[in-house]
Amino acid sequence: xxxxxxxxxxxxxxxxxxxxxxxxxxxxxxxxxxxxxxxxxxxxxxxxxxxxxxxxxxxxxxxxxxxxxxxxxxxxxxxxxxxxxxxxxxxxxxxxxxxxxxxxxxxxxxxxxxxxxxxxxxxxxxxxxxxxxxxxxxxxxxxxxxxxxxxxxxxxxxxxxxxxxxxxxxxxxxxxxxx
Amino acid sequence: xxxxxxxxxxxxxxxxxxxxxxxxxxxxxxxxxxxxxxxxxxxxxxxxxxxxxxxxxxxxxxxxxxxxxxxxxxxxxxxxxxxxxxxxxxxxxxxxxxxxxxxxxxxxxxxxxxxxxxxxxxxxxxxxxxxxxxxxxxxxxxxxxxxxxxxxxxxxxxxxxxxxxxxxxxxxxxxxxxxxxxxxxxxxxxxxxxxxxxxxxxxxxxxxxxxxxxxxxxxxxxxxxxxxxxxxxxxxxxxxxxxxxxxxxxxxxxxxxxxxxxxxxxxxxxxxxxxxxxxxxxxxxxxxxxxxxxxxxxxxxxxxxxxxxxxxxxxxxxxxxxxxxxxxxxxxxxxxxxxxxxxxxxxxxxxxxxxxxxxxxxxx
Numbered sequence: 320x321x322x323x324x325x326x327x328x329x330x331x332x333x334x335x336x337x338x339x340x341x342x343x344x345x346x347x348x349x350x351x352x353x354x355x356x357x358x359x360x361x362x363x364x365x366x367x368x369x370x371x372x373x374x375x376x377x378x379x380x381x382x383x384x385x386x387x388x389x390x391x392x393x394x395x396x397x398x399x400x401x402x403x404x405x406x407x408x409x410x411x412x413x414x415x416x417x418x419x420x421x422x423x424x425x426x427x428x429x430x431x432x433x434x435x436x437x438x439x440x441x442x443x444x445x446x447x448x449x450x451x452x453x454x455x456x457x458x459x460x461x462x463x464x465x466x467x468x469x470x471x472x473x474x475x476x477x478x479x480x481x482x483x484x485x486x487x488x489x490x491x492x493x494x495x496x497x498x
Numbered sequence: 499x500x501x502x503x504x505x506x507x508x509x510x511x512x513x514x515x516x517x518x519x520x521x522x523x524x525x526x527x528x529x530x531x532x533x534x535x536x537x538x539x540x541x542x543x544x545x546x547x548x549x550x551x552x553x554x555x556x557x558x559x560x561x562x563x564x565x566x567x568x569x570x571x572x573x574x575x576x577x578x579x580x581x582x583x584x585x586x587x588x589x590x591x592x593x594x595x596x597x598x599x600x601x602x603x604x605x606x607x608x609x610x611x612x613x614x615x616x617x618x619x620x621x622x623x624x625x626x627x628x629x630x631x632x633x634x635x636x637x638x639x640x641x642x643x644x645x646x647x648x649x650x651x652x653x654x655x656x657x658x659x660x661x662x663x664x665x666x667x668x669x670x671x672x673x674x675x676x677x678x679x680x681x682x683x684x685x686x687x688x689x690x691x692x693x694x695x696x697x698x699x700x701x702x703x704x705x706x707x708x709x710x711x712x713x714x715x716x717x718x719x720x721x722x723x724x725x726x727x728x729x730x731x732x733x734x735x736x737x738x739x740x741x742x743x744x745x746x747x748x749x750x751x752x753x754x755x756x757x758x759x760x761x762x763x764x765x766x767x768x769x770x771x772x773x774x775x776x777x778x779x780x781x782x783x784x785x786x787x788x789x790x791x792x793x794x795x796x797x798x799x800x801x802x803x804x805x806x807x808x809x810x811x812x813x814x815x816x817x818x819x820x821x822x823x824x825x826x827x828x829x830x831x832x833x834x835x836x837x838x839x840x841x842x843x844x845x846x847x848x849x850x851x852x853x854x855x856x857x858x859x860x861x862x
Contacts, residue, residue, distance in 0.1 A: 339670060342670055346671070346672040347672060352671075352672070353670075353671070353672065354669060354670065354671050355669065355670035355671075356665075356668070356669055356670075357668065379671075380774055380775075380777040380778040380781060380782065381774050381775050381777075381778035381845075381847075381848055382665070382669055382671075382774050382845075383844075383845055383847075385847075
């Protein structure tokens with residue numbers, strides 16, 4: 320089963336790291352194939368940021384995302400650029416604190432930035448909440464693989480915070496999906 | 499792992515112990531990674547130089563001390579290196595240069611992919627010469643071919659180029675790291691043999707500085723002792739013919755390639771990132787009667803490989819430039835060669851290549 324996952328948001332939110340973690344979870348801990356790419360522009364922090372992961376049971380030949388079936392959108396600008404014309408059967412997780420529009424495909428609003436700030440005290444883990452939500456809402460990677468990949472990727476001393484963010488995201492992703 | 503990091507790791511696995519460079523997008527991760535890793539190795543050294551001219555000079559100097567030396571750059575830096583690349587060719591200095599190609603000319607498109615330096619790598623410095631250029635099309639090949647580049651550099655006493663591109667350099671994939679990689683060092687310089695006397699297929703032995711041999715090193719035309727001898731036509735001719743032939747004569751022996759569907763009517767010839775699109779189209783049977791020749795070593799160009807395709811009706815050559823290697827192919831074959839040059843920074847899509855097959859007369 321091939322999945323194409325598109326992340327978008329603004330620079331500094333960890334959009335590229337999110338894709339790297341997801342790809343690592345799939346390729347190393349779920350024993351699938353994964354390729355991670357990004358729009359690698361000269362954007363500074365605050366500019367639009369996009370990254371992508373393809374996850375497949377078979378080797379991935381053409382490495383670029385063509386028609387994503389899963390979106391993780393963390394800014395209004397990111398939605399406008401990548402979220403408007405999705406395929407009908409796509410699933411979109413959006414940060415409901417930062418994205419005002421809603422897509423025509425299936426979607427789940429995750430209050431990631433607010434939850435990160437209020438419940439966990441660190442806005443910076445909003446992207447990890449979104450990754451956790453992905454395991455709650457889809458089967459693209461397993462929760463165990465994601466947890467290991469997060470632990471590989473986050474700075475020492477922040478493991479506990481990040482795992483709490485992932486678990487909270489998982490719950491949010493599982494909650495009522497009809498909004 | 500990212501392609502650029504895999505290049506750095508491949509170099510380290512091959513025993514690279516000297517890196518001099520000046521960071522430039524999209525190759526910067528290589529310098530960053532070497533800066534983090536090399537100082538932790540005994541006797542190894544990382545230097546950030548003032549520019550790419552100096553970077554190239556530094557790796558030449560390091561190579562003459564016996565180091566396995568490397569630099570990494572992209573188009574604008576590559577242009578600056580040209581003069582000293584000629585010096586490395588003339589002085590037969592083994593070294594590895596990584597070029598993660600971006601859109602040019604000039605500063606062009608720093609963050610976008612291209613393969614526009616494929617002729618520059620072959621002919622960019624002045625005078626007649628030959629070099630070896632490898633092109634990775636996966637993160638695994640970034641590792642494997644960088645390690646291999648060091649061996650070829652030592653074996654042929656020549657600068658060797660890893661001509662990557664932004665797509666492959668910045669892509670992340672899983673790779674398998676071997677426990678160890680094969681290491682081939684230069685043939686030693688035998689006692690009583692002059693330092694520039696060829697000892698094996700046109701390649702002289704190598705004695706680094708400090709090993710007891712007196713070796714003048716110059717970019718001027720020189721005799722076998724290494725002393726300048728610039729007005730003797732026969733001397734110049736034999737030296738330069740040897741510099742070319744030591745590499746060109748080995749082109750079929752060192753050829754590194756993959757052939758799929760040899761009997762097909764439409765054969766893609768590809769290297770670097772476009773290989774991935776070709777594989778999507780051919781391996782996944784998106785269009786019938788197609789095959790491909792994937793080149794991991796593009797220069798010296800192994801033209802005999804083209805003769806294997808006895809049923810070929812057309813060669814289709816997707817490149818992220820306006821047609822460079824396609825012309826090299828055209829020189830060697832009788833059937834039509836269709837260049838699919840794409841510039842702007844994006845990889846060919848499968849649809850574009852399928853359309854090319856239709857254009858060439860293939861069935862839908």
